[in-house]
Amino acid sequence: AAGRGAAGAQKALKAIRHASPQIVAGSLIGIRRARDCRTIQETLTLELRFHWRAVDAGDFPEGVRALLSDKDRSPKWRAQRLEDLAPGAIEAMFETLGENDLTF
Secondary structure (H helix, E strand, O other): OOOOHHHHHHHHHHHHHHOOHHHHHHHHHHHHHHOOOOOHHHHHHHHHHHHHHHHHHOOHHHHHHHHHHOOOOOOOOOOOOHHHOOOOHHHHOOOOOHHHOOOO
16 A cells, blocks of 8 residues: 555655654653553643643644744744753643643
8 A cells, every 4th residue: 555665664664754853752752651551541642732732832833834824834942953952841741730730
């Protein structure tokens, strides 16, 4: 089927390399952390924290600008490479949102 094997892997790698290093790293950490969640509430809280910060102070708005607003497809990520991310920056995206944290 289309998208499988080496060609599919190359296509996925190209997409990952073009994506925001902040969002790629955060997505991986989020998936790993979600494995330890015992309830759907814990998982949703984790997701909200990451996405809140990605939209509020992350690369999400720049991706929207590059793809939908200016349509130049040339996003200017805060960190150009995974190695350029500030130590602890991704972990901080999962910290409590205080009064904005999800409640059930």
